[in-house]
Amino acid sequence: MSAVLKRFPVRLDIRRGSVDMTHGSGGRAMAQLIEELFVRHLDNELLRQSNDQAAFAVAAGRMVMSTDGHVVSPLFFPGGDIGSLAVHGTINDVAMSGARPLYLSAGFILEEGFPLADLERVVASMARAATAAGVPVVTGDTKVVEKGKGDGVFITTTGIGIVPPGVDISGDHARPGDAILVSGSMGDHGVTIMSSRENLQFETSIESDSAPLHELVADMVAAVPRIHCLRDPTRGGLATTLNELARQSGVGMVLREDAIPVKPAVTAACELLGLDPLYIANEGKLVCICARQDAQRVLEVMQMHPLGGQGAIIGEVVEDQHGFVQMETGFGGSRIVDWLAGEQLPRIC
C-alpha cells in the first residue's frame, strides 16, 4: 500500500469525490483511479501485473467465451447491485455451456459526476462476488463519458471457461420426450428491480436472486453428463427462454402451471401490476432440458445444492413443428406461453 501512496501525492477522495473526464484520459488520474479503487478491491496476481492484458495457460480442451453488458437501474437493489450482477451474469452465461468458468474481464463506462463512493461500492461488491465464486477479474478497462451520456456506470464483463470432456450442451439439443426443469422460483429479480424503481413503490420481502450457478451446473453435469440444454432465464423470463429453446431445437413444449415455483410475494406483486411472472427476469436460476430417464437424478442433484433447493420438473418437450410452448393452467384449461412482445409494462386494464 505504501508503494501506491508514494506514486500519487494525494490519495483519491473516494468519500466525496466524483468521476471526471480526466479519469478516462489515460493519464495519471486514470492510473490512480485504477490502482486505488479497481485493483485495490479486485486484487489478484494477474491484475497486479498492470498490463493491458492478462496472460495465462489453460488445459487443453474446448473453451467457451461469453460477454454481457449490464445497464441495470437502479444500481443498488435488495440482494445485489450492478457489480455483483455483472459478475454472476457472465459466470452463468459461461456455465450454461457446461463449462467451468476461469476468468473474467470487466469494462467500465463511467459517467462524469458519478460519485466515487458509489463506484467503490460497486467494485467492492464485484470483488466479493468474484472471490466467492472463485472466478477472478483479471483485466479491465475504464472510459468516462460526459454527464448525461451514461446512467452512472455501465459494466461489460466477458468470461472464459473450459468445457469438461463428454459434455455437449446446446440450445438445439432438446428432443420430444425430454423433461424440462427449473432450479427454483421464477420472477424474483425482475420484481425486486421494479419495486426499487421510482414510480412503483411497494414494500415486499423479495430480493434479487442474483447468484453464480457454475457450481450447481458442475454438480449436475458430473451426475448426468448427457444433459441436453441449459440456459438461464434472464431478460424476458422463463417464457422467452423456453420459446428460444423450442425454436432452436424445432420442438414444442407442454408445461404445468402448478409445477412452476413462484414465491407468494412475487405472485402478489405481479397481480398488483398486471404482470406475468413467466416473463420476468431471473438472475440466479437455470432451465435444464434432459432425457426423461435422467430427470429424477438431475432433480435430486439440483435440490441438494443451496441454489437449487426449490428445483422442479415443470413440463416436457413434445413434437411440434410450429414450436408452441403450451401450458396447462392450474384452473384446468390450457394457454399459450408466447414470446414476450416488446417490454412488459405494468397495466391498468
Added chain:
Amino acid sequence: MCLALPAKVVAIDAVNDTATVALGEVRKDISLALVEDVQVDDFVLIHVGYALNKVSPEEAERTLQLFAEAGLAQAVRP
C-alpha cells in the same frame, strides 16, 4: 378493463386519507378518497392506487357457495 384486486387494510392514515393495504405479502399505500368507513382488517378493491369499494365477506362466502352448489343444483333438476 380495470385491473382491480381485493387487498386487506393493515393501516390507516386519517390525516392524508390513505391506507396501507396488503395483497399477500406485498404492501402498498393507496388513497381512500373514493370510499367511506374503512377500518383496519377490511378488504377493499384497489385500482390505480385507489380503493374503489369495500369487499363484502358475506357476499364473497355466498358466491363461493353458489359455485359449489352449481353441480348439485343440476342433479336436483329433472
Added chain:
Amino acid sequence: MKYVEEFRRHDLAQQLADAIGKAVDPDRQYNLMEFCGGHTHAIFRYGVQDLMPPNVKFVHGPGCPVCVLPIGRIDNAIQLVEQHDVILCTYGDMLRVPASGRKSLLRVKAAGGDIRMVYSTQDALAIARDNPGREVVFFAIGFETTTPPSAVAIRQAQAGGLGNFSVFCNHVLTPAAIQNILESPELRTMGSISIDGFFGPSHVSSIIGSRPYEFFAEEFQRPVVIAGFEPLDVMQSALMLVRQLNEGRHEVENEYTRVVTRAGNIKAQTLVAEVFELRRSFEWRGLGLVPYSALRIKDSFGGLDAERRFDMPAIAASDVKGCECPSILRGVKRPTDCKLFGTVCTPDNPMGSCMVSSEGACAAYWSYGRFRQSGTPDARESAA
C-alpha cells in the same frame, strides 16, 4: 391472497364446467359478449374457453379503453410533449399504441420526450409538485372505473393551487358503448353478428352499480350478468346467462355481489359529477361518433383542462392503410380477416391498437387463436 385464490379453484371449475355442459340446450348456440378487457384476459389466461361446451362462445367486445381511443387523441398527447415541452404522465397501457406517422408514446420517449409512466394519478400530482417550473399533463383514459381517480386528482390540484398540473381527458362511458353495439346495423338488421347475452363489466359496475344495465336488458331483450373477473366468476356468470336464455328471461343479474350493488359507489359517482360533464359526442375508434359517450372537464375546473390550457387542434387521423381494427372492435371482422395480421402487424410491431393491448382481439388471437388453427395437439391431450 384472500378473495383471489378461492375464485380460481380447479375443483370448482370442473363442477361448474359440468353444470354448464348439462344446462346448455345442444340445439342452440350461445354467443356471450364480454365487454370488459379484464374478462378477455381472464378467459385467455386461464383457458376458460376449454372448459365450455362447444356451443358456448365468447365474443370479445370493445371494452378496452386503449383500443377505442382514436389515433388523433394520441397524436394530441404527442404534440403536448413535442411542441409544448410538457411532462406527460400516462398509464403503462398507452405507451406502445401506434399513433400517426409511425410514432407512439414509447418512441417519442426514446427520442427524448419527457413521458413518464405512472401507476396512479397521485403519482402525477407528485411529479407536478416536484417540478414547479414545468407543465405536467396527465393523460387520462379509461371507463368509469378509472374516472373517479382522475376526479380526485383534479379536485386536489385545484384545492392545492397546483398551477402547473392539468388533465387531458379521454374518459368514456360503458353504457353508451353497449348501446352503440346493440344498435349497430350489423346486429339489428343484417344479423351478421349475433350476441345473445352480456357479461357486465366487473369494476365499472362497482362504481356505476347494476342499475344502468336494466335499460339494455329491457330495451334490447338480452340478459346481462354482472360478472367478477376471476375465472370462476366468469364461469358462474356464463351459467347464469345460459339459464336466462333457456328460460327466455332478459334480466340484469349480479354475480359479483361481493363488490357490486345496484346503486354502486355513490361517493365516487358524486365526485365524478362534480368535476366532469358529458360531451355531446366523442369519436370512438371502430364505433365512429357516439353521442353522450364521453366526459370533459367542467368549467368550474376548467383551469385544469389541458384542452383549454394548450392549443390542441382536433386531429382526424386515420388508421394505417389496411388496418381492420375498427371492424374487429365491433366484432364484425376477425383478426384473420385483416391483411396486416401476422404479416406486417405482429405484437412486436403493432400497426393498430387491437394488437398492442393485451386485451385487444388481435393480440389475444395471435397467441391463442394461432395455436388453435395450427393443428398442434392440445396440451391436455398430450398430457393424458
